[in-house]
Amino acid sequence: MPFFDLDRIGRDLPFARAVPQLREALRGGVAVVQAPPGTGKTTVVPPVVAEFVAGDDDAAPGRVVVVQPRRVAARAAARRLATLTGSRPGDVVGWSVRGERQVGPRTRVEFVTPGIMLRRLLADPELPGTAAVVLDEVHERRVESDLLVGMLAELRQLREDLTVVAMSATVDAARFAALLGGDEPAPVVDCPSALHPLDVVWQPGPPRLDERGVTPAFLSHVARTAADVHRRALAQDPSVDALVFLPGAREVSRVAAELRGPGVEVLELHGQLTPREQDRAVAGRAPGDPPRIVVSTSLAESSLTVSGVRLVVDSGLARQPRRDAGRGISGLVTVSASKASAEQRAGRAARQGPGTVVRCYDDAAWGAMPAHTVPEVRTADLTFACLALAVWGAPGGDGLALPDPLPPRARADAEDVLRGLGAVAEDGRATELGRLLVTLPVEPRWGRALLDGAELVGPRLTAEVLAALSDAPRIQAADIPSHLRGLRSGRGSETQWWARDVARLERIAPAPNGAPTAAVPRESGEGAVVALARPEWIAHRVDASGDQWLLASGTRAGLEAGSPLRHHEWLAVAELSRAAGRAAAGTGAVIRAAAPLDRDTALLVAGPLAREEVRASFADGRVATRKVRAVGAIELSSTPVSADPETAGPAVRDALARDGLDLLTWGDAALALRARLALLHRHLGDPWPAVDDAALAARLDEWLGPELRDVARGASLRSVRVADALRRLLPWPEAARFDELAPPRLPVPSGNTARIDYPPTFSAEEPAQPPVVSVKLQECFGWAETPRVVDGRVPVQFHLLSPGRHTLAITEDLASFWSGPYAQVRADMRGRYPKHPWPEDPWNAVATAKTSRALRRDG
Template identity: 85%
Template structure:
């Protein structure tokens, strides 16, 4: 039996996008379209039923064969959109229109339009790559550029090459439609359906306040300023329009709770809206007030920026701040950081006040802060941890996204780090392909690290406790004192957070791990832990450590201010935390910080559970090891046999180094600290300088002897000495010149003293040392070899000597009898013919005992005084 068409007249009444429906139908003749429409135009409400009717009309044989799946970035938005469309169709949610979000599914066999989150859609696509039963996919709010949404763009574009019947629509609230049209269109860009919507009059007011951010985050003074500004502005708005409600934008749940508490007063209803609230409270904030209800102030995060329309809003108060993912590669920390919102976000926030009538937007910052805002929000793929993304791409068959039409490629460093994590988990092989375990982990609605902990922790401490810990941490809640066990006790007693949702999540996770064939069908999933395997106080910590072994931490000092993590990072723990008296912790959440709690480390522990040394080793995986570690200090190799968990040493015993380990320690020290560690003497420096000049002018086979070249060839020229040092010899015993001679090429080395002689014979019969220039790079100006000699020893010398087969002139520093430099020249003939006369005039009175002939060409070259010369005659 054919389905009835949607009543688009009823659904689209008073919605601006209704006027664009004919153009959308025309665009979808090719099966792909991009919709560009501002927030509040009704695209999320109108487009899905239009697509559903087109799909049904196009399949005359089986008009009910395919469902339209609408991907919404957030759970609350998916539920709200589904409820609204269901109400407009006169049906109940879960009938013709339904939704699927984490832990909540309302669909039926009659469902034609299903709203889902990107995570649900991604896992569905990976488990059934051809999407049987799905006729169309609508990607809403693609401009938000979440990682999972970006992946869906590339994967669905590739799927459509195999399934030409699959209808794809991407919807954006900003002017970046051309990018998605090119990605989804294949050979030709997909058509773009534009729906410009003129706002009602919007008055923008600037209300700057105190400093917004400091090292601890959003300042309390600024939050109080936002509350005062909101209260005043809402009072004014109500005086003009008693139906006016207010919407306040803040970066996170903590700030929302603080401002909401300050705003609560008789005669006004203050509601919070953020991702950590129970679904019922989220839905209540979005629904708008009923007749007779008091005026409302909704205090929320960016949830309501573009994907949600909060009915009745005539006033927007914007903090200008947002919480965005950031990744600290050096510390291995990923998390949400409070930053300035983008101009695009601020414009969308302000526009929420003028969707249903004239409105006012109050910005709690000045035009200087506005000017410093970035134009657009940075795509999440550039700043977030990519472990889930890389696992999804591996399961899809495109490791790292190679070959996929992604909006942005994965950043190489973040990709490499994520792939290393996945290999460590056993989720991918060395080629980046997903393993059996990796495919299982991708089906679990948790980070792969937590998924691995779910599987392994069930064997170690039982599936119930494992599920409880992971469910408690799944939404990264703010945990008082960072104490995970205390947070669990509060959840069990129904006193913290959304205990009801936590209970549902626990049951769902338990079912997953206990399901037959979840991973290893021979693996027996036990109801409880192996007898005595983990002490009772460490059981929660064991689950956390299985997920993040690199974050196993040991107290550095008795106060508990600083902790050393297995990764090598140091972190602080807030004062007053009950965890400070423990020696070991398993850290579940770590964030960058510069406040007192970080104790000068740059990071602070936000969630952790106690651990003991034995359990730390048991859960650390490959980080728990016993190995020989050698270091080079004070001119000698020090070698120890170390038991450690990553960077955390448990014990160390001095041992005799083997040549390989000791040599590697010396080599690493030279690479790190430079060749100045070696005992260079004059002979070694001179030989190196001579070789450098030969390489510069003659090239191969004369070796390069700059720092980089010598470090790269340490084993070639310093190998025996490295082995001696490894056996305990002192650095002072090395003869660097002898070592450098191993680089001499043969038979060319026989000409070394001819090409770059040590000394030069001068006309007086003496020899003078040639000082060759120190090693310099090819980019630096060339310096000449220098001979410093008394002027009188060079009388009659016309031809300036050259070295390196006549290629390089020697520069003369002609000295007075007192060894002061009188002249510098590399052209002796010119010197005798010109500047010498002036030098003679100035010096003959100062040094009367030495010869200063008028004719230097025919004078006797000598190092002696005039009297000594006369006696010889």
């Protein structure tokens, strides 16, 4: 007898009509399902796949694993399918999410989260006991789901019997079909929308965001709007429930509090609630229950159906991961949701009948929304992703069919972190420690803290801290110890969930060899655990008020007013976010979660960041050298010491790299020499050296090395004779012809010499300019052929001057000048300068710098 009655399961669900098409697609072992929310794909597809992989043998081994992006969605989908099969949860249909497992020997369909599935793959890449994997909601583009696409595509090359199905609610189906299909795209199974008529109402209010996040005025507007439209809807249909979308748990709690009142049940739905509270929000209203308003994050956007909802109120905001690579900050920020997300939210109102969506923003804000949500891989911290890929054997995702490659900068940053943890080797492959860290149910940094913290402060305290921070909860006043005291007291809805996590992590933590290290005072225990995970975020108070803090990484951050942590001198920071305004104290970052440390513990847990070294800085042309004891950028003590070339040299080079070669004193001789070299390089190439800024910086030690060593010993950079240094770049033996190829002066017919001014065009990208000789016109009489330099390749440009040193003509062709324009110059000038010769025949006149009288007297 079949486990699944597909007629009963698919009754009244639009996707049931696509089952024949899906069965045909599954013959190739891989398929992509494209179906809008509400069509029933999450309910219908898994049992169809289970039926397909079983064939005629219902007892055939192999389970269908369905990957859901969210825990609450996995549990809800499993419960619904179990109900439709007439079995209890954990029997034929079960689930495995963090801290909770409901499966048994008869389980044919198991719903899991992406993290669970990833760790199974990494533990045993052949997935024994698994006959099929269904990836639901792949359009959400979570990092872990993207990794699963690439890994499963590769696994299918080894296990042709493994069936893989990807399900998307949007138009990304073709991309995933190409990735999973191998040689040719996988078949795509389409299902039309199941939405009923939907009314869209615009209800804009005050500004939604300011420098601190979502404005209180806007949250009150959302609450008032939801209350008003729900009241009016109930007057026409008492069965209508409402669903309100907000970006995060804090906003959900604030609006829910404003909505609570007589006659209406207000439920919250977000990731920090207990499973029981989440399940209650998802379940339908029982007969006799009051009308409901469910206030939710994006958790209810696509993979959950909240029963009874015919009214949606949308804030148009979402919380998404963002990286600040410059300051090493990763976290969730509030942004405008995408149009695709807003459409999915709206569709929640029209799944079970005609509905209404009220958008608490105007059409201008709608027009500014991005079309689709940015894939998480482009914005999130990739430390766990890079560790998973290293363990898989594809460092950085090289060779995997990923929907998007890992961004190079984020990948490099993540791999640097993993090397610092000892999780990957220099070649990018996972170490034994890395293979251990990837099995832990926490991010790699916190996994390392779990291993080391158990020895330092004991497994119990370590597990408590990690469990308290595992879901990035909102920490009141950023005070982790206070948050922990509340959890230990048993108050609050999250206590049960936290206690379960503590027990699980404590079991995983290694048993200490002895008593916890006595060097850590009790009041620094929580901070020690946090600092083991993020030593670069050890923070030291900058001012007496505790407004500003300097982190070991060099970042400055503010601490919100009223936090009891402000009187401590040291903190271990667990969460840091970009922010502006008073809380950030002008730093651009604010501490969201931290625990106190003392100085000795900070030094103990800082690892390589705690060091004593000689540091050099460069200012006003000289190097200052100090012996410093520090934790990263936090200096504990500083003593001036004599300049040391090994330490001071890099400071000088860094200053030149940062501020450019203008730090040198470029006299006329140095500029002239550089210009001559530049002309030879432009026209002759090698071995004549390039002398643009980049080329000189690249060969700094070669031409400026001795002077840099003198500066490192205490000399001033301004005293460097740059012209002498540049001569070290002259190539030998070609340098013997340097003055011939680019002479500094040019003999003229009067018997004098004139300086050649070479153009300061040091880069090949700049337009070529000729060398220039400025000389009195009378000194050039009789000169027919224009001189050339660089072996005759480059003509000299003449600026012919009046006796008063004003330019009369510019020419690169002296013969043409004497034959033409000279006559007009003579007519204009002979009356102004009557004492100087202006012959009618310049070809046969005597070239001279003298006046006519002096010329006659000497003649």
